[in-house]
Amino acid sequence: MNPKYRRIINSQHIFLPLLFLLFLIACNKDNKEDGSRQPLNETQLLLDYLSEHGNLINDPDIPTMIAPEDVYSKLSGHNQLIIDLRPQDAYHAGHIAHSVNISASELLHYFEQTIDPNAFEKIVLVCPNAMLSGYVTAVLQFLGYNNVVFLRNGLSSWDMEIAENYWLAAMSSHMEGKLETTPHAKNNPGELPALQTGKTDAYDILRARAADILDITLEHTVIDAGVVLKEPSNYYIINYWPDSLYRKGHIAGSIQYEPKASLGKGQYLNTLPTDKPVVLYCYTAHHSVYPVAYLRLLGYEAYHIPYGVNAFIQQTMLDTQPQRRSFVPGMVKNYPLSGTEGQNDTTIPETEIQTETISVQGGC
16 A cells, blocks of 8 residues: 555544544533533622622611701702602692602612713602601612612601601500510521522622512501511511610510621621511611611512611600600601692792701711
């Protein structure tokens, strides 16, 4: 045989088996990778994002509220947008001059398609008692809208009739002397909820979760104190107070979690159950709305007790805590509402305002 052809045949004998071997190795590698590829952990991805972008749940300046004096003093000639979250009939019966009526479920579309949120110095959210507006403010701040605040005590701080139907009607001391002092241990660490938005980018997951948990009304994020006190074992109850106050008296079975130091990444978040409702309470609920929004973003079934402990031990709050941690008739400013008694959305001259300007306030 010609040596030239012999070399070609020998080369084929070597090359073809080598090519086949490389094919088998590649197939085995692909099969191995397919079999070992882990599904995307959306919850962990979102938790990492929230931790790295502000860590709002542990921010010392939350909750970010604004006093009614400050809102009223800037109704004319200032760059603030007031959004009223109440149903249309309540809004038309009487609202802050120049405010717009947008439901919580419509807010993301309004922020993304209708206005430029960054164009405003402040965007003030209002509702009757700050329970809904505080919660929605928290969700928007988690999304990065840092100029959003809510009216302290809601429209109850603005108008006496609203206060009588909300804050003042809810104040009670019927549990004075009936709280327990026995501490309770946190759950053992477990798994986080499993989110399934179908998104792969952390902010897209956050946006999808925000849209889901904003599709609510005032009643959807709260559980009345009487319901919790009647069957406390049905809930994982979080006392969102410092430990020193917790040991002086708390709801039976409730567990102390340090405010702004216990629910972030690497803290005690994984001690919360995923198979029963988590209920938080603080002094006024102005603060507890933030962890409720945060936990709902992460997939927990979370609620808070409206008005906090003022709903059952208000006298203790009045006797032992700063006034801002409770509510009394003297806190109602009785400012005018448009749409009632001939009032309309005409500009209020700044010369008519005799009040001290108070800036945005953080903390309870």
